[in-house]
Amino acid sequence: MDPTESHPLRFRHVVAMPWPGRGHINPMMNLCKRLVLRDPNLTVTFVVTEEWLGLIGSDPKPDRIHFATLPNLIPSELVRANDFIGFVNAVHATLEDPLEQLLDRLDSPPPTAIIADTYVLWAVRVGERRNIPVASLWTMSATILSLFLHSDLLISHGHALFQPSESKEEEIVDYIPGLPPTKLRDLPPLFKDYQVFKKCELCFDELRRAKCLLFTTAYDLEPAAIDFLTAKLDIPVYATGPLIPFEKLSEGSQPDYIRWLDEQPECSVLYVSQGSFLSVSEAQMDEIVAGVKESGVRFLWVARGGESTLNKAFEGSSGVVVSWCDQLRVLRHVAVGGFWSHCGFNSTLEGMYSGVPMLAFPLFWDQILNGKMIVEDWRVGIRIERRKKAEVLIGRDEVEEVVKRLMDRESEDGKEMRRRACDLSEICRGAVEEKKETETCKKGNWKLSTSFGRKTLYHDLLLAENNRRDKIVKAYYIRAWRWGKQPSPVTVSDNINAKIALQLENFVRSNVSKTQSMKYLLLLNSCPTRPSS
Incomplete structure (x- = not known):
């Protein structure tokens, strides 16, 4: 039975299935918050393991987002980094049946759509068995x-080595669509672990059968990659980001670390966070601690699980060590002038949104390429050069030097880096504001949701917004196609008057009213392609 036939469009129920990891759960939750804030008739069931419910269950969220749990059949979050491929295999092998059983119990109303992390291999086939459309959320960069x-191009160019030789590390990879010219050493070791690579390939095969692909990035941050993927994939592509928690910051809550920041000079504090998944060796941490301390720079350091040890090591220094903090709130604080980052994509987006220059210290997988993009492509940071061998430490003198460079606001490099950071912050804030504005659909600022329904006319996206200065409506684009056919884009001029915009709106509304099998209205505002200027 079609899950929407007994429940008309006024009842919409989305099941969100994130990959069980902090860097995947957070953007999925941010997307779900955004959806329920703009649609009063939408309910979300957010699926996590019992362990993860204990970790995030008390976090604030809208009332129409409800948690549902799967049993703890996978390795604990506390140890998953010890055997990454074992963790991946466990997720793929053990959680599909529990999700099926959970879906059997969700019937008030039944799910009308599933949003699943791209790495949740079996999500699309679960949806297909139940006739529920599935959107795939990609939480890394486009x-x-x-x-x-x-990867086939890497193989054909002789760059798919399990461990790149020193003679090839400096070779430039300039043949991947959407990828700026990049040294081989700055690419993640795709083929180093063959099992992981093959698992990824399976996920990408499943991705092509999803109803649409959602990115957590903003279009203007990665236009070349998004344009290419929009053309390459046979499914709609949306840049929904930056998917960060952009709700109004709490004014009543003033934790100790915020009060400490309030007392520091503008742009004087280095915020240090190495993420929640991997960590460096004890010997390397000793060098980092010594270098930061010797730099004399004020710092706020997040040390998950090692707060007491670091407090002792930093005794007498001009910094604060905490076990947790509201990262976005810290980055947006006027006292913060630099961000030591592991270059996870969520942290990268938050750093750029906040306009804070970054010290790139990637540890794993996509972080390596993110670090290169931060430094060379976006030009908003300094990189600590990665060592060819893990046992070769980055010394305290080098750490001290790069920290001082990052925090130097008077040098020409420092000024340019901060100018670029401000520019990217404006891009990110503009994207977020654009999405906020579409949540309050007022006369003259209209919107149309997208559908990933089946069997009938598709309307990918029609987005228009008011220009706050001259009230000219800007319609970015409209694409419409019939199920089973390739999209036929129609580009709309960037400056059109309200009358034309109204005609477009009426055209789309009239077609939507004839559509009886719309499954779910999603993402009112994210267009993967802007009209040519």
Whole structure:
């Protein structure tokens, strides 16, 4: 039975299935918050393991987002980094049946759509068995997805080595669509672990059968990659980001670390966070601690699980060590002038949104390419050069030097880096504001949801917004196609008057009213392609 036949469009129920990891759960939750805030008739069931419910269950969220749990059949979050491929295999092998059983119990109303992390291998086939459309959420950069989808080009160019030789590390990879010219050493080791690579390939095969692909990035941050993927994939592509928690910051809550920041000079504090998944060796941490301390720079350091040890090591220094903090709130604080980052994509987006220069210290997988993009492509950071061998430490003197460079606001490099950071912050903030504005659909600022329904006319997206200065409506584009056919784009001029915009709106509304099998209205505002100027 069609899950929407007994429940008309006024009842919409989305099941969100993130990959069980902090860097995947957070953007999925941010997307779900955005959806329920703009659609009063939407309910979300957010699926996590019992362990993860204990970790995030008390976090604030809208009332129409409800948690549902799967049993703890996979390795604990506390140890998953010890055997990454074992963790991946466990997720793929053990959680599909529990999700099926959970879906059997969700019937008030039944699910009308599933949003699943791209790495949840079996999500699309679960949806197909139940006649429920599935959207795939990609939580890494669009650029690295293009790289993954072109592994055959790496092989044909002799760049798919399990461990790149020193003679090839400096070779430039300039043949991957959407990827700026990049040294081989700055690409993630796709083929180093063959099992992981093959698992990724299976996920990408499933991706092509999803109803649409959602990115957490903003279009203007990665236009080349998104344009290419939009043309390459046979499914709609949306840049929904930056998917960050952009709700109004709490004014009543003032934790100790915020009060400490309030007392520091503008742009004087280095915020240090190495993420929640991997960590460096004890010997390397000793060098980092010594270098930061010797730099004399004020710092706020997040040390998950090692707060007491670091507090002792930093005794007498001009910094604060905490076990947790509201990262976006810290980055947006006027006292913060630099961000030591592991270059996870969520942290990268938050750093750019906040306009804070970054010290790139990637550890794993996509972080390596993110670090290169931060430094060379976006030009908003400094990189600590990665060592060819893990046992070769980055010394305290080098750490001290790069920290001082990052925090130097008077040098020409420092000024240019901060100018670029401000520019990218404007891009990110503009994308977020654009999405906020579409949540309050007022006269003259209309919107149309997208559908990933089946069997009938598709309307990919029609987005228009008011220009706040002259009230001219800007319609970015409209694409419409019949099920089973390739999209036929129609580009709309960037400056059209309200009358033309109204005609477009009426055209789309009239077609939507004839559509009886729309499954779910999603993402009112994210267009993967802007009209040519």
